[in-house]
Amino acid sequence: MEPRPALEVNQLSKTFATKNGPLLVLDAIDMHVNENEFVCIVGSSGCGKSTLLNIVAGLDTASQGEVLLRGRKIQGPGADRGMVFQNYTLYPWLSVAGNVEFGLKVSKVPKAERQERVQHYLDIVGLTRFANVFPKQLSGGMKQRAAIARAMANEPEILLLDEPFGALDCQTKEVLQEFLLDVAQKTHKTFLMITHDVEEAIFLSERIYVFSARPGRICREIPIPLGSNRDRTSRRTSRFLELRQDLTDLMHGEALLTQEAL
Amino acid sequence: MKTLEPKQTATNPDRLQKPSPRIWKIRGEIPQSVYSSMVVTSILLPLAAWFALSYSGLVDPLFIPKPDAVAMAAVRMFQSGDLPKDAWASLSRVGIGFCLSALIGVPLGLLIGTFKVVEGLFEPILGLFRYMPAAAFIPLIILWIGLDEPAKIAIIFLGSFFYNTLMVSDAVKFVSADLIKVGYTLGASRRDIFFKVLFPATLPNIIDTLRVNIAGAWNFVVVAELVAASSGLGYRILTAQRFLRTDEIFVGILVIGIIGLAIDFGFKLLFRLVVPWAVDK
Numbered sequence: 001m002e003p004r005p006a007l008e009v010n011q012l013s014k015t016f017a018t019k020n021g022p023l024l025v026l027d028a029i030d031m032h033v034n035e036n037e038f039v040c041i042v043g044s045s046g047c048g049k050s051t052l053l054n055i056v057a058g059l060d061t062a063s064q065g066e067v068l069l070r071g072r073k074i075q076g077p078g079a080d081r082g083m084v085f086q087n088y089t090l091y092p093w094l095s096v097a098g099n100v101e102f103g104l105k106v107s108k109v110p111k112a113e114r115q116e117r118v119q120h121y122l123d124i125v126g127l128t129r130f131a132n133v134f135p136k137q138l139s140g141g142m143k144q145r146a147a148i149a150r151a152m153a154n155e156p157e158i159l160l161l162d163e164p165f166g167a168l169d170c171q172t173k174e175v176l177q178e179f180l181l182d183v184a185q186k187t188h189k190t191f192l193m194i195t196h197d198v199e200e201a202i203f204l205s206e207r208i209y210v211f212s213a214r215p216g217r218i219c220r221e222i223p224i225p226l227g228s229n230r231d232r233t234s235r236r237t238s239r240f241l242e243l244r245q246d247l248t249d250l251m252h253g254e255a256l257l258t259q260e261a262l
Numbered sequence: 263m264k265t266l267e268p269k270q271t272a273t274n275p276d277r278l279q280k281p282s283p284r285i286w287k288i289r290g291e292i293p294q295s296v297y298s299s300m301v302v303t304s305i306l307l308p309l310a311a312w313f314a315l316s317y318s319g320l321v322d323p324l325f326i327p328k329p330d331a332v333a334m335a336a337v338r339m340f341q342s343g344d345l346p347k348d349a350w351a352s353l354s355r356v357g358i359g360f361c362l363s364a365l366i367g368v369p370l371g372l373l374i375g376t377f378k379v380v381e382g383l384f385e386p387i388l389g390l391f392r393y394m395p396a397a398a399f400i401p402l403i404i405l406w407i408g409l410d411e412p413a414k415i416a417i418i419f420l421g422s423f424f425y426n427t428l429m430v431s432d433a434v435k436f437v438s439a440d441l442i443k444v445g446y447t448l449g450a451s452r453r454d455i456f457f458k459v460l461f462p463a464t465l466p467n468i469i470d471t472l473r474v475n476i477a478g479a480w481n482f483v484v485v486a487e488l489v490a491a492s493s494g495l496g497y498r499i500l501t502a503q504r505f506l507r508t509d510e511i512f513v514g515i516l517v518i519g520i521i522g523l524a525i526d527f528g529f530k531l532l533f534r535l536v537v538p539w540a541v542d543k
């Protein structure tokens with residue numbers, strides 16, 4: 001029997017009320033993320049990816065349909081779903097350790113355990129040396145690593161990442177992708193990540209949902225059979241390049257279609 | 263590549279290489295020595311003008327007293343105990359009036375910025391009051407409260423309360439929505455968001471708001487004392503004018519300025535101590 005997915009999105013639609021009338025942004029989305037799976041959503045800008053992730057996080061509500069986390073219907077935001085945003089969202093008044101501790105504090109985790117977990121996750125993201133500095137002293141890549149540690153310290157059932165590396169330069173981005181891959185392999189967590197970087201999606205995920213725009217729909221679901229022993233050299237394998245070519249072509253076609261629709 | 267046009271290569275480097283004068287770089291850093299000499303100049307120049315005008319005898323000492331006369335008046339007023347007493351009277355008025363205004367204004371501003379309901383209830387009316395000059399309320403206040411201390415405190419309160427409240431509420435609205443969202447995804451309750459996200463995020467702005475507005479309140483105490491008082495720096499200036507003691511007026515104004523500067527410095531220090539993370543550089 002198939003294991004029950006960690007996250008299920010059933011027939012989810014979202015309509016925004018705008019000045020020019022209702023705007024259908026997401027249309028009947030059906031998708032799921034299995035336990036310990038890394039899933040990416042790719043799609044062109046404006047196709048509703050962030051909207052979907054916000055609904056999953058409970059920060060926005062669906063117009064129709066539902067989101068289930070381990071079978072429970074999502075009603076609002078909660079510590080069971082961690083989120084990392086594209087913009088830097090570390091709290092500037094807290095040290096790096098203070099940021100990682102934030103979620104534990106509001107959930108009233110006892111102090112000893114708090115400190116232990118903070119240390120553990122700072123160690124995982126390699127920021128132990130920077131525990132006591134303010135976020136403004138960190139580089140962009142370090143900020144996102146700290147944000148990932150902060151989300152993971154809560155030990156959520158799923159991690160939601162909204163283009164976490166979108167604002168970084170190419171080199172930093174690659175390093176962080178490898179870092180995230182490593183974290184995913186080490187921690188066996190469940191990840192749902194948004195990106196519009198095809199290579200990033202293939203490198204990290206076991207499955208990819210491709211979105212088409214206006215309204216956002218799932219136009220393809222692509223398994224990435226690269227196995228679980230990936231490292232940076234995987235990027236150069238012919239299998240990888242082939243997948244990248246296919247996905248790029250697919251997205252290019254989608255982009256052309258939406259251009260015509262405009 | 264051979265697409266570069268020779269014309270471009272001939273003109274562009276010229277434009278690029280033209281050195282811009284270092285101290286006029288927009289928002290650029292300048293050597294500390296240059297900066298210090300600017301500061302010294304800005305103080306010395308008016309002083310020099312004052313010395314020149316008064317000692318040359320070009321201007322009647324009734325209008326511009328000689329610096330030594332002012333210094334002597336200062337010593338005299340200090341020794342007689344008048345000056346410390348007046349300064350203290352003014353300071354305590356501002357202290358009480360402004361503290362009250364901050365104690366009510368800051369929490370109210372935070373609530374206005376946080377909850378639309380509170381915004382609807384208070385913002386329009388406060389916005390209206392903000393444009394009614396507090397000085398114009400002085401006659402009413404005298405009529406309602408009288409001429410005593412409470413009246414002066416009320417004037418200072420009125421003169422700073424609306425600004426404190428509305429500036430704090432604006433600061434709350436400027437807190438990035440992402441900081442709030444991420445708080446929720448970390449398990450924060452609305453209460454946590456208010457006290458552990460919105461409040462600390464606004465704190466630098468709150469301190470700065472108070473620093474700016476206490477300058478206004480400090481000006482206001484003089485206005486309040488010019489109207490009716492038997493102590494305070496404003497009162498001292500008014501009395502000096504009655505006796506044509508221009509030197510004492512000078513002393514009064516200088517002391518007001520120096521105390522104001524000290525208050526400003528105090529708030530800047532507070533900023534560095536309380537919210538070091540928000541200090542530039």
Ligand SMILES: Nc1ncnc2c1ncn2[C@@H]1O[C@H](COP(=O)(O)OP(=O)(O)OP(=O)(O)O)[C@@H](O)[C@H]1O
Nearest residue numbers: 016017018025044045046047048049050051052196
């Ligand atoms: N609150 C809102 N009100 C009205 N329209 C909205 C709102 N939020 C988003 N939209 C619209 O919904 C569409 C999808 O937005 P969304 O941010 O989800 O796209 P996205 O796929 O994340 O794009 P990007 O890759 O640029 O981040 C956009 O056309 C946007 O203008």
Ligand SMILES: [Mg+2]
Nearest residue numbers: 049050051162
């Ligand atoms: Mg987005």
